[in-house]
Amino acid sequence: MKISKLEASKFIPAEISKVFNAWITPQIVEKWFCPEGMKSQVIEWNATVNGKFDIAMIDGDDVYPTNGIFKEIIPNQKLVLVYGWDIEEDESAENLKVSRIDTLITVEFNNLAEGTNIVLTQEGVDPEEIESLQVGWMSALANLASVI
Secondary structure: OOOEEEEEEEEEOOOHHHHHHHHHOHHHHHHHOOOOOOEEEEEEEOOOOOOEEEEEEEEOOEEEEEEEEEEEEEOOOEEEEEEEEEEEOOOOHHHOOEEEEEEEEEEEEEEEOOEEEEEEEEEEEOHHHHHHHHHHHHHHHHHHHHHO
16 A cells, blocks of 8 residues: 555644634534534643544444543644544455554644634655545535634
8 A cells, every 4th residue: 555645734823822722622612623514522632742532533323432541732833633533454354454544634723814724744654545534525625624
């Protein structure tokens, strides 16, 4: 599998501290951290260096759990986290094989006169998944803008 990266950016007309806070506060994260039409459920969100997070994105009866670790936190400037999920490679019970996908996400917060620009980079993704991940992140960032 060839490894690649994606980038998503979003301008939010709000102070940088409010935008950053929306990434580190579990009660706010739960309101936006999923594509439109889905819901999210924060199981754990410990926004400290080496702190763990565990969040599920819910689409009807389908649940998509993701989790990882915060690696770097520079308030109002940058977050770096290992973000991953498990995938089942064969759906038959006797042949079930679970693989782990871990990616590296860097979120940069740029203060502008009218608000904040977020640049999210996700490294270590399968090139075949970039388009769907890009759509998902853009939708989630639009959700973020709507809750601030």
